[in-house]
Amino acid sequence: MAENIKIAEQKRLNSVIQKINLAKLKQLKTIHHDEKNERIIQKDFYNDVRLRSTTYSGLMETGVEVRQKQQMLDQLNSEWHQAHFFLKRLQLLAKNPYFARVDFKELNSDQVHTIYIGLASFANEGKHYLVYDWRAPISSIYYENKLGKVTYQAPSGPHTVNVLLKRQFQIKNGKIVTVFDTKAAIGDQLLLSNLSQQSTPKMRNIVTTIQADQNKIIRDTSADLLYVQGAAGSGKTSAALQRVAYLLYHYRPSLTSRQIILFSPNQLFNDYVNHVLPSLGEHNMVRMTYYQYSDHRVPHFSVETLAQRFSDDNLTHHDQRINNLKNSLECFKAVNKYLGDLNHSGMHFKNIIFNGHVFISKQQIAKIYYQFNSNYDLSNRLDATKDKLLILLRERIKSEMKKKWVSDAIEDMDRAQLQAIQLSHPNEFQNVDNSYNFLAKHIVIGAFRRVRHIITNGLFINLNLQYLHLLNALPKYISLKQFGIPEKTWQNSLKEFINELDYGQISMADVSIYLYLHDRIAGSLGHPGIKYIFIDEAQDYTGFQMALIHYEFPKARFTVLADLNQAIFTHQRSHHLLGDLKQIFKGQTIHQVQLVKSYRSTQQITDFSKYLLPDGEDIQSFARNGELPKVSVEPSRGRELAGLIKIIKNNHKYGTTALIGKNLKQCQLLAKQLKQRGVNVHLIQTENQELVSGILVVPAYLAKGLEFDAVVMLDASRHNYANDEDRQLAYTICTRAMHRLNVISIHDLSPLFNAIPKQLYQLDD
Numbered sequence: 001m002a003e004n005i006k007i008a009e010q011k012r013l014n015s016v017i018q019k020i021n022l023a024k025l026k027q028l029k030t031i032h033h034d035e036k037n038e039r040i041i042q043k044d045f046y047n048d049v050r051l052r053s054t055t056y057s058g059l060m061e062t063g064v065e066v067r068q069k070q071q072m073l074d075q076l077n078s079e080w081h082q083a084h085f086f087l088k089r090l091q092l093l094a095k096n097p098y099f100a101r102v103d104f105k106e107l108n109s110d111q112v113h114t115i116y117i118g119l120a121s122f123a124n125e126g127k128h129y130l131v132y133d134w135r136a137p138i139s140s141i142y143y144e145n146k147l148g149k150v151t152y153q154a155p156s157g158p159h160t161v162n163v164l165l166k167r168q169f170q171i172k173n174g175k176i177v178t179v180f181d182t183k184a185a186i187g188d189q190l191l192l193s194n195l196s197q198q199s200t201p202k203m204r205n206i207v208t209t210i211q212a213d214q215n216k217i218i219r220d221t222s223a224d225l226l227y228v229q230g231a232a233g234s235g236k237t238s239a240a241l242q243r244v245a246y247l248l249y250h251y252r253p254s255l256t257s258r259q260i261i262l263f264s265p266n267q268l269f270n271d272y273v274n275h276v277l278p279s280l281g282e283h284n285m286v287r288m289t290y291y292q293y294s295d296h297r298v299p300h301f302s303v304e305t306l307a308q309r310f311s312d313d314n315l316t317h318h319d320q321r322i323n324n325l326k327n328s329l330e331c332f333k334a335v336n337k338y339l340g341d342l343n344h345s346g347m348h349f350k351n352i353i354f355n356g357h358v359f360i361s362k363q364q365i366a367k368i369y370y371q372f373n374s375n376y377d378l379s380n381r382l383d384a385t386k387d388k389l390l391i392l393l394r395e396r397i398k399s400e401m402k403k404k405w406v407s408d409a410i411e412d413m414d415r416a417q418l419q420a421i422q423l424s425h426p427n428e429f430q431n432v433d434n435s436y437n438f439l440a441k442h443i444v445i446g447a448f449r450r451v452r453h454i455i456t457n458g459l460f461i462n463l464n465l466q467y468l469h470l471l472n473a474l475p476k477y478i479s480l481k482q483f484g485i486p487e488k489t490w491q492n493s494l495k496e497f498i499n500e501l502d503y504g505q506i507s508m509a510d511v512s513i514y515l516y517l518h519d520r521i522a523g524s525l526g527h528p529g530i531k532y533i534f535i536d537e538a539q540d541y542t543g544f545q546m547a548l549i550h551y552e553f554p555k556a557r558f559t560v561l562a563d564l565n566q567a568i569f570t571h572q573r574s575h576h577l578l579g580d581l582k583q584i585f586k587g588q589t590i591h592q593v594q595l596v597k598s599y600r601s602t603q604q605i606t607d608f609s610k611y612l613l614p615d616g617e618d619i620q621s622f623a624r625n626g627e628l629p630k631v632s633v634e635p636s637r638g639r640e641l642a643g644l645i646k647i648i649k650n651n652h653k654y655g656t657t658a659l660i661g662k663n664l665k666q667c668q669l670l671a672k673q674l675k676q677r678g679v680n681v682h683l684i685q686t687e688n689q690e691l692v693s694g695i696l697v698v699p700a701y702l703a704k705g706l707e708f709d710a711v712v713m714l715d716a717s718r719h720n721y722a723n724d725e726d727r728q729l730a731y732t733i734c735t736r737a738m739h740r741l742n743v744i745s746i747h748d749l750s751p752l753f754n755a756i757p758k759q760l761y762q763l764d765d
């Protein structure tokens, strides 16, 4: 780039930074001014109330002033928050005001317009934009992969301009480090430099190098379901997070970060992504795992954890088939049919007990529940039953007042209690009869409080029994044969389920059905306040889970990000995902996007890994050069450990090397053995740990969605990765590597590696 261009751009940059700094000072002044005013009002507030609360008229006046001052405080508070928000953005801009410049012409004019694009907009006093927010409609032209005619979505509709120049900047401490003009794909040079960096325990934002197909995902505002299928490392998570920032900008102020939920695979991943939004000047959306969502909703059960779920691979064939059935969309439909029938018969209730006796029997409740018109649905039926039971409760007050326990309670009342009641209700104590009746009623109503709580909260429904009834009845609504389950096996599984229930345990498959059953019976409206749901690593969600989330968030638009080749829990069943989603979102707008280019890993690692997949040929690698992956076949465990120690030493230039094992047990053993040999490793055994740099030992299911400078796939032997079900796991592990990949096997290498051409790796045996 010519030096004179750099000088001219630096001059402009200096002037923009100066203006940003002035604006910062102005915001700081506003903040100090607001804080000072608040202190003054608070002080007056306190004095006024203290001085004038001795007389009635003083109190009245004070009341009015208190309200006025409260309003002034609220106003100041809101100004203060706004000023802070602007200040934060200016601070962000002051560090790095912009990263790109685009010159363009309108099609019917010769006038050249120049815009600079940064993390936020910044205008001078005359409201002339010196920097455009990367999310502004016009900024979209920067992210299209070409010069010349480019169409973007302007507020008035699609608009085409002629792009003449795209210039990129790397700016550090107010100085332009590099500047280059791009002609084709946005600065492969800048992208290359970003991708060549070392990994960090926190994911970075990608706004400076968003690719055209990722931009489509980010800016889609019309899909009810945006389904993204993308290869490992193709930027699904990155695009999703920039999309959150885009939506917050596009719909401000009607959309807030609290109305957006990201379902992520585990807590480690939640922590890994939690810096992206703040680095873009936005608040984080709500992040949770499906486990956290369901566990929180059934506090009386322990829901199967991620580690337990992963060891489900050791389940018998029958157990797996039963899980397949319970996890399927067919099961969701079957439950709906069951619920339809429940409207006519089959609900299970509990007796309502009062003072150790049956107060309202379950038979009585059932009679009430089914006495309503057949056009009632389950939730109307429950509401009407509650109303009827409350009427019954009121009617029982009179008869209960005559009971001995009530007169005993009155006699046992101490003077202070009695006086307190008399003082608060003087009119009720004019004569003896009245007083007795009033006290008796008071006591009965107090004692009925628990019963009232049971009724109003629908706790008279026997949900556990109902769930068992559903499981028992399920073969009527779904074909067991279709899932390869003999009737007897199904019946036996019910016994096991009861056993688990007795211990307060519930599996991931059961908890979804249980929650749905509960919510449909209770007529729960779910969470209508949530406007956007993002589901990352969706390939490991089941049809039932998807249908449940869709039900629970009825007003939300969904972004679902999946890579079927990384389905480490659902395996081949993940191939139903899109078909299931199409049924679940029937009648709604569905957009599909495919990302085929992988950015995370070097070309050599991507090319090696894709041969682990039978249909991996569509995956494109980004042209970033590195060394060939190394495969070592060791004759014994001892030699494997020695080999590993050598690799760890060789990786000293990398911040993080992850030794990824198949399961937790293997990782625990390895970490112990390495520590015994004096190697300092950090074992990640639960998702609640913090991700750090260094040498990590991680089980594969916790490494999902993460990335590391160097990866060692542990014990990739025929014995450990024996069957086709392990393919997705092997692919997921290898694609976690950014710059270096080693695969170690004791004895024979797994046949999963057979299809990889020999020239794509270095073999050490």
Ligand SMILES: Nc1ncnc2c1ncn2[C@@H]1O[C@H](COP(=O)(O)OP(=O)(O)OP(=O)(O)O)[C@@H](O)[C@H]1O
Pocket: 191, 194, 195, 204, 205, 206, 209, 210, 211, 214, 230, 231, 232, 233, 234, 235, 236, 237, 238, 239, 563, 566, 599, 600, 704, 705, 706, 707, 735
């Ligand atoms: N446009 C881009 N510019 C710069 N870096 C990018 C871009 N797209 C993706 N990356 C980088 O590639 C890596 C992988 O991205 P990301 O984790 O979003 O992919 P993914 O598709 O969710 O991966 P996986 O499914 O394997 O977990 C990250 O380091 C990310 O920063």
